[in-house]
Every structure is written in structure tokens, then in C-alpha cells.
Amino acid sequence: MGIEVVVEGLTKSFGKQNIWQDVTLTLPAGEVSVMLGPSGTGKTVFLKSLIGLLKPERGRVLINGVDMVSSPERDIYETRKLFGLMFQDGALFGSMSLFDNIAFPLREHTRKKEWEIRRIVMERVDMVGLLGAEEKLPGEISGGMRKRAGLARALVLDPQIILCDEPDSGLDPVRTAFISQLLIDLNAQIDATMLIVTHNLDIAATVPDNMGMLFRRNLVTFGPREVLLTSQEPVVAQFLSGRREGPIGMSEEKDAATLAKEQLNSPQGQGLSPRPLVAQLEPSPGLPARRAVLRRKLRVMGMLDSLPPAARRAVEQGMAPAQEARP
Numbered sequence: 001m002g003i004e005v006v007v008e009g010l011t012k013s014f015g016k017q018n019i020w021q022d023v024t025l026t027l028p029a030g031e032v033s034v035m036l037g038p039s040g041t042g043k044t045v046f047l048k049s050l051i052g053l054l055k056p057e058r059g060r061v062l063i064n065g066v067d068m069v070s071s072p073e074r075d076i077y078e079t080r081k082l083f084g085l086m087f088q089d090g091a092l093f094g095s096m097s098l099f100d101n102i103a104f105p106l107r108e109h110t111r112k113k114e115w116e117i118r119r120i121v122m123e124r125v126d127m128v129g130l131l132g133a134e135e136k137l138p139g140e141i142s143g144g145m146r147k148r149a150g151l152a153r154a155l156v157l158d159p160q161i162i163l164c165d166e167p168d169s170g171l172d173p174v175r176t177a178f179i180s181q182l183l184i185d186l187n188a189q190i191d192a193t194m195l196i197v198t199h200n201l202d203i204a205a206t207v208p209d210n211m212g213m214l215f216r217r218n219l220v221t222f223g224p225r226e227v228l229l230t231s232q233e234p235v236v237a238q239f240l241s242g243r244r245e246g247p248i249g250m251s252e253e254k255d256a257a258t259l260a261k262e263q264l265n266s267p268q269g270q271g272l273s274p275r276p277l278v279a280q281l282e283p284s285p286g287l288p289a290r291r292a293v294l295r296r297k298l299r300v301m302g303m304l305d306s307l308p309p310a311a312r313r314a315v316e317q318g319m320a321p322a323q324e325a326r327p
């Protein structure tokens with residue numbers, strides 16, 4: 001099962017530029033979470049801080065008792081081995097075949113024999129639907145295939161925590177739908193804790209168990225998917241409805257005068273209500289059920305009273321069929 005990641009009071013700046021402050025959240029073990037936010041709000045910086053590649057000046061990132069901010073480098077290095085990372089461009093070596101790219105972490109970090117490496121690599125190649133393409137070079141395949149190869153490489157060391165930075169960037173809607181399904185299928189197969197950074201509204205609506213959003217140097221909110229997807233918070237609703245009207249502008253934040261003018265001109269009743277809640281994706285037929293689902297149910301039921309009414313209703317509706325099915 002994946003490992004819980006506890007983030008407490010994390011603050012990161014570059015020189016005088018504060019990126020975000022006092023970020024506190026927990027990625028529940030084995031669940032899929034998404035971090036949203038307009039461009040430049042520091043989502044990638046957040047991912048890099050979780051693995052200890054960037055050092056926030058305040059706060060902690062606790063994984064199995066190791067603080068990725070301030071524990072000794074040796075402990076951080078060991079803990080980093082629990083992670084699988086999928087970067088925006090797949091980050092593949094252009095002169096190596098997909099097979100060698102995917103085998104790379106095994107050859108670098110383990111003493112496994114070549115026959116064993118082949119078995120693991122081909123298993124992962126199969127998992128991401130790339131069987132038959134393993135001898136191709138990254139330049140000979142499509143962007144979507146490169147992403148899947150990047151994901152296969154992220155999986156070879158049996159990660160317990162998977163971080164995906166914009167898995168949809170550069171993909172058309174159909175390939176984005178395939179990658180969404182692949183992420184859910186992976187979670188069903190390996191039960192790893194997953195954090196996906198994305199701008200994609202379809203991924204946000206259908207993939208995660210939990211969602212958070214960074215805006216104006218703060219974590220606006222983080223919690224069960226139903227909380228964000230039913231939120232009336234202007235910044236969240238604007239982002240999830242993909243509209244121009246609202247606090248988010250071209251340069252991340254609109255000035256107060258533009259915002260006031262917009263509100264004045266906005267027709268009565270045309271609020272920034274988010275899109276209707278759609279069902280979360282299920283694993284593909286033939287795959288095991290996601291073990292996270294039951295754990296999440298118990299967790300969310302325990303916090304039901306603290307949720308806003310719309311989110312509570314959405315949770316209750318989502319859970320109703322399962323409850324009826326009980327003997």
C-alpha cells in the first residue's frame with residue numbers, strides 16, 4: 001500500500017519572491033490526489049519540495065518519519081527511492097530506446113541481473129500499453145506514447161508514491177482520456193499514493209479522490225473531491241468552469257478594478273457555479289477494485305459533519321449505491 005505524505009506549514013521563496021506559504025495537507029495513503037492552480041502558482045515547485053529537490057525555508061514534509069526538508073541527506077536519499085516521478089515531457093533520453101530508458105533506474109539503482117530487468121521492464125511496458133514499441137527511440141513515437149513511457153519508467157522501482165507533473169500537457173482530449181484511465185488503472189494495480197499536477201478539467205473531474213488548489217501564494221483548499229467540485233469559492237469555481245470572469249486573470253491575478261467592473265457587468269444569476277459533478281473513473285474491466293476506495297469511504301464518512309452542505313450531499317449521493325448493496 002502507498003504511504004501517507006504529511007505536509008505541515010510549508011513555505012517556499014526564491015530570493016524575495018514568495019511562491020507559497022504555510023501549505024498544510026495530507027496525501028492519504030494509496031489515494032489519488034490532484035493539485036490544481038493557474039500557471040506559475042508553484043505546483044511544480046511543490047512536487048520538487050515533496051521529494052526534497054527544493055528546500056522550503058519553513059515547514060515539514062513527513063514520509064515514514066523522515067522530514068524531506070530537514071532530515072539528514074542520507075535519509076532523504078533513501079526515502080526518495082519510494083517515489084516514482086513522471087515529468088511533463090517524459091524526460092526520456094533521446095538516444096536510448098524506450099526499453100533502455102525504462103530500464104535506466106533499475107540499472108542505476110539496483111544490482112538486478114539483465115534477465116530480471118527485462119522481465120520488470122516488459123511488465124511495465126505492458127501495463128502502459130506500449131508492447132511492441134519498446135525498441136523505438138523517443139523521437140519516433142507520439143507525445144502520448146512518450147508520456148506513457150515516462151510513466152512506465154516511473155514504475156520500475158515499485159514506487160509507493162507517484163508524482164505526475166501535467167500528464168496531459170501536449171495531448172489531445174482522446175489521449176488525455178486514455179491517460180486518465182491509465183492513472184486509475186495503475187492505482188488499482190499497485191495501490192500507490194498518487195499526486196497529479198494538472199490544469200486539465202476532465203482529469204480533475206474524473207480521476208482524483210482528493211483535490212487541492214494553489215492560488216495567490218496559498219493553498220486555497222485541499223480535501224475530498226466533492227469539496228472542490230461543489231465549491232462556490234470564486235477562484236475554485238472560475239478555474240473549474242474555465243471562464244474568464246473571476247479572480248484569475250492572464251497574469252494569475254486580476255487587479256481589483258477589473259474584477260469590480262466584471263462583477264458589475266455580470267448578468268444576474270450568472271454565478272461561477274462549477275460544472276455538474278460527474279462520476280469518478282472506475283478501473284478497466286478485469287482489473288482489481290481500487291483498495292483506496294474503501295479506506296477513503298471510511299475516512300470521508302468520519303469527516304462528513306465538517307464538510308460544507310453541498311459537498312456533504314455529494315458524498316452521501318456518491319455512497320448511496322454501495323450502502324444499498326450491503327446485505
Ligand SMILES: Nc1ncnc2c1ncn2[C@@H]1O[C@H](COP(=O)(O)OP(=O)(O)OP(=O)(O)O)[C@@H](O)[C@H]1O
Nearest residue numbers: 014019037038039040041042043044045046166199
Ligand atoms: N529554481 C528556481 N529558481 C527561481 N525561481 C524558480 C525556480 N523554480 C521555479 N521558480 C519560479 O517559481 C514560480 C512557480 O513555478 P512553477 O513551475 O512551480 O509553477 P507551476 O504552477 O508549475 O506553473 P505551470 O502550471 O505553468 O507549469 C515561477 O515564478 C518560477 O519562475
